[in-house]
Amino acid sequence: MAGGKAKSAARAPRLWVLILAAQRESQRMLSEALRPLGITPAQGEVLSVLSSHPPLTLNALGERLVCETGSPSRLVSGLVRLGWVRRSPAPGDGRAVLLTLTGGGHRLATRCLTVTGELEAELVALAEAPAPVEASALDITLRTLWRLVSHLPAGRALKRRAGKG
Amino acid sequence: MAGGKAKSAARAPRLWVLILAAQRESQRMLSEALRPLGITPAQGEVLSVLSSHPPLTLNALGERLVCETGSPSRLVSGLVRLGWVRRSPAPGDGRAVLLTLTGGGHRLATRCLTVTGELEAELVALAEAPAPVEASALDITLRTLWRLVSHLPAGRALKRRAGKG
DNA sequence: ACATCATATATGACATATCATGGAATTACT
DNA sequence: AGTAATTCCATGATATGTCATATATGATGT
Structure with missing residues (x-):
């Protein structure tokens, strides 16, 4: 019956813990996968967004990012320092800054999208139900997230925790 | 064949982005909900684990946490400073430290579990499918995570991003 | 007993995320 | 025009999470 299920939710690994576990592990995996490219997951998200959008202001970029709230000023500064993003004055608005990818930034964004796609496939393989x-x-x-993390460090932490109730 | 699906995955919100979005938003909600108790989500996780386990060493605690890898030395230090956790020497091992909740720590952990349960219900309400x-x-x-975040800031960021491809 | 290695914890260093502040430019209002 | 309010960006401050290192204790092997 539904009552039994609802009740068991009180002691099962909770949704929010599973979400946290999945985020930690996918972050680690992505971080690792992007290391050869010399960028972090957050920087990768910026490159991905900029590669598929017209020049964005800092504010508009921030509105399209999940990795960070507010205006990603420092995040972008890092990419500018690396030479992947260019800041240019926005025509018609002296306050705003337009962000565009440099040539190398475009190439790196492409590689980044490839890596991200591979990670996605890896995650999907982990999460896919056998039947x-x-x-x-x-x-x-819940089960899908559990499959995703169960044999990763965060999932093992949850198992240990459950071991003693 | 699977190719059709795999191809569409290239432009749909990816699993890992949805996981990140869900984590950011649930973290924000929990952070807000725990503020009146004067603790952070990570501190709450420690209290929860300690409240349902025999005295743990720092290492054993770390093995049961999702919020942090490694040994949560500083995380525990904060709780000790607040008076919710006690460090005592581990009998039989001069290196280890046993962690126990103080009386106030136990009471706070109970309140924390209540808040966590309420947040869980809130998340479930957001994530629940209508039919x-x-x-x-x-x-x-994917749809469940999308329901969870779609009308929250992180979800709106994804919508804006999709708006222009 | 002694040397060596492994383990438990603490701490410094660094990157990241959030919040609050400040300066510059634009918009709205009179 | 001129003033006030708002918007955009940069930056300082703080908390958090991760990695690397240091120190002390325990375990192992001779």
Whole structure:
């Protein structure tokens, strides 16, 4: 019955813990995968967004990022220092700054998208259910996230924790 | 074939972005909810783990945490300074430290578990599907995470991003 | 007993994320 | 025009998470 399920949610690994675990592990994996490119996941997100958008102001970029709230001024500064992004004055607005990728930035963004795609495939492989399941969407989500992290460090932490209740 | 799906994955919000978005938003919500208690989400995780386990060493605690890898020395120091956790020498091992909750720590942990439970309910309400769905577990997971974040700042960032391809 | 290696913790260093502040430019209002 | 309010960006301050190092204790092997 539904009551039993709802009740068990109180002691099962919670959604938010699973979300945290999944984020930590995917962050680690992506961080590792991007290391050869010399950029961090957050920098990769900026490159990806800039590669598929018309020149954006800092503010507009910030509105399209998940990795950071507010205006990603320092995040962009790093990429400018590395030579992948160019800041130019925005025509018609003396306050704003237009961000564009340099030539090398475009090439790096392409490589970054490849790496991101590979990581996505890796995550999907971890998360994919071996067989069709029948349960509520939330149960399926919990199980999927659990499959994703269960044999990674964060998942092992949850197992140890469950070991003693 | 699977190729069709794999191709569409290239432009859909990716699993890892959704995981990041969900983590950012749930972190914000939990952070807000715990503020009245004067603790952070990471500190809350420590209190929760300690409240349901026998005295743990720092190392054993670290093995049960998702919020941090390595040994959570500083995280615990903060809780000791606040008076919620006690460090005592481990009998039989002069290197190790046993961590226990103080009386106030126990009470705070209880309140923390209540807050965490409420947040969990809130997240579940956001994530719950309005009606039964039929799709692969992964699709369901993506949709569930999307429901969770779609009307929150991180989700709006993803919408803006998708707006221009 | 002694030398060596492994383990437990603490701490410094660094990158990152969030919040608050300040300066410059634009917009709105009178 | 002129003033006030708002917007855009940069930067300082703080907290957090990760990595590397240092120190002390325990375990191992001769």
